Amino acid sequence: MQAFLTYSIYGTALFLMLLGLYAVLMKKNLIKIVIGLSVADSGLHLLFVAVGYINGGTAPIFSPAVAGTGTVMTDPVPQALVLTAIVIGFGVTAVALALVVRLYRKHNTTNIDEIKNLKW
């Protein structure tokens, strides 16, 4: 059971991440590439949260209900890190979309094949 959980949860998150990277590398549409970036980021964030989980743990908040009861709490550090990573991912996505708008204005297309310099 433990091994199944480990494989399936990490596997799903990694699959999501690699699916995003696949879209980034293979898709021809600029918007789809940006979506791919976003999906890859989400997979990575899921991985962070999954790694921080501790069996039977609650959210690491000492609300009056749990204070002093010795409840197991999940690891707060990956949750704090993922918050930072989400904001950074948001910033990158926003800049990417702005660049797509610029490219569309200039070339009147979102197809990567028609934008010469992007092929390499």
Place this chain on the structure above:
Amino acid sequence: MKNVIIISLLGVTAYYLLSAFVSIPFGEDFINGVKDFYLNKSPEDLKVANVVTSIVVNFRGFDTLGEVTVLFLASTALGSILYRRRSSHTALNPQRTAPQASTLVQAGAKVIFPFTVLLGAYVFIHGHLTPGGGFQGGAIIATGFLLMLISYRKFFVEHNVLTWIEALAGTSFVVIGLAGLVYADNHNFLENFLPAGELNDLLSGGIIGIIYIAVGFKVGAEITGILDTLLTIKEAGLDPEEN
């Protein structure tokens, strides 16, 4: 051909990553690291109930300053990427290309908007007590503005006001940090210099609450600004500058 190469490359990456990650059994608490210190110190010394908040704003507060900077940077970069000269008349008379929303949506948006902003404010004010915080609250406020932006073609946010909010909120974060160098016991950047209060009180956690309010304002203003910049753009091919 390219397809095969890329899929096999991703497959190899997947294999090695999975083999590294399965060494971490899911849900088992086997490392003996910094987290126990945080779980102990947060309620005892800082009097902050939400441990994630105390890590984000206090223990690793410097990361959060970087994070706020990333958002500021994204909105500045967006402005510089999509900037047009004032001479083109669209800058003076902005237009949205989206069609007008239906009356039902407009009426609904008007009702929901103030409550969304209120919820966002609640979330960032209670960031040290309940799940959430400055980033989440700011994002909720920005969704309220997004709702208005897509429902009303003539709803424009005042960029001047956003600039002031961004600048003042960002400045107050850094100034609170610098004040720690002067007033706090150990004279460190971002160190708490206010009384910690009582656990689970609204006025607890010293500077954490104040920083999260500044972050909430800043994030709300920045995301709203980004959304407005992305929505208010003109059709392609009409701008002489581009050619």
Place this chain on the structure above:
Amino acid sequence: MTDPVYFIAIPLLTAFLLPLFGKIYKPLIGIIPGLVFAFTAYISFDLYFNLEPGKPVIVQMAGWAPPWGINLVFGEFSGLIVSLITFLAFLVWVYSYNFKKVGFDNSKKYFTLLMLMVAGSIGVVLTGDIFNMFVFLEITAISSYGLTAFYKGRDSAEAAFKFLLIGSLSSTFILLAILLLYKQTGTLNMAEIAIKSQAIDPKIKSIIAILFFVGFGIEAEMFPLNGWVPDAYSQAPGPVAASFASILAKSGIYALIRVFYTVLDVEGIFNLLLTAGLLTIIFAEFTAMRQTRLRRMLAYSSIGQMGLIMVAFSFNTKAGVFAGLFLMFNHAVIKTLLFLASGFLTYSTKQKKIRDLDGFGKIMPFTSLMFGLGAFAIVGLPPFSGFWGKLNMLTATADSNLYLVIALILVVAVVEIIYYFKVIGRLYFRERHEDVNIQKPTWNAVLAMSILALVIIGVGLYPDFITDYLAKATNELFDKAGYIKHVLPSLSLN
């Protein structure tokens, strides 16, 4: 005593306030960043020269001692790089101070992005926390995407998009590595990881190492993930290309060597670095020879130089690191001069082609002279500073008994001479046929280029001027136990 947090906090504070300064009095937008760069350069030199030997300045954030809080380490190695970055950032500001083309509203954004890029690079160099390093690396990266796409009308958006895609790949890899490292050691502090990482399963450790290697390698322009470099360098404004070469690439290579020298010791990683460096050199220098555009040629040459620096650091010997630091210094100073000079040389030519530069030596004597001086220095001719860098590199290679690498470095030096002299030949030994509207360098550009030229000649004539500092930095980088002892006084490396 100056607190090293000022190097990051003051540029950030100014960047947040810059829009408000613009509302008060518009010329402040140009002046304030200069004052900030001058001030950070001053305090970093002040702190660096007053550093007690073997005692880095370590500050904690938020009053928590490492490993619980984030700490900054200003030592002989990181201090040297920070001083170099702040000095070059100031010169880039001097050069771009009155760049009339863009207008005030745009120059506000330009200076904000530039200042944040510099603050991010300083953060990467100073921080003692691996995740914090990632955050600052992202600040540097996002501001460089914005700066690359700064000019409209050219292909800048394409270049920036390409850069952004590869940069996101890099940040994904770095985050994965950090996550694995956190779960294996339970900490994010670099000194504590250095202690605890010895217990990690070697297989997982090598996966972490490769993830870091690829992630930081992208920022350090490593082959084969450097497709963004020529596009970004040729599309960005001139001073920005200069700051990419001198600041962005430096923070990438710094992260790479900090992680592999101090944090993780993995067997075989230096061989991998050697291979990647050699491939980078060969690919870049031979591609540079075939370029017809000046900026792209300089960009490929810059990649080649970064490859040489990687090779120097891959020897894992003191001589190698010393040579690597010398090369880093040279690359930062000389490449900045070349990019600044090329900005004016290609200003009036539409295609930015090398063949459009015929006879510019007579029309633009000062800029051509500066370009020529930079070219002589970068290929390693005496009496310029580039000579000493290459010489140290050759002796370091000989010490490591890598004779094939020596042969390769010499062949590459010949290739460099060929393509740089091709440009110089066009500048000085061709007649100009058609008239051209030239852009005279402004006084501040002349000042910036002259200072750089003086540094190049000064270090070339008196290399002892910097060798002392480089040797100290080398010793500090090798003193891993000392680094850990200073950051975590209660723990030690067993």
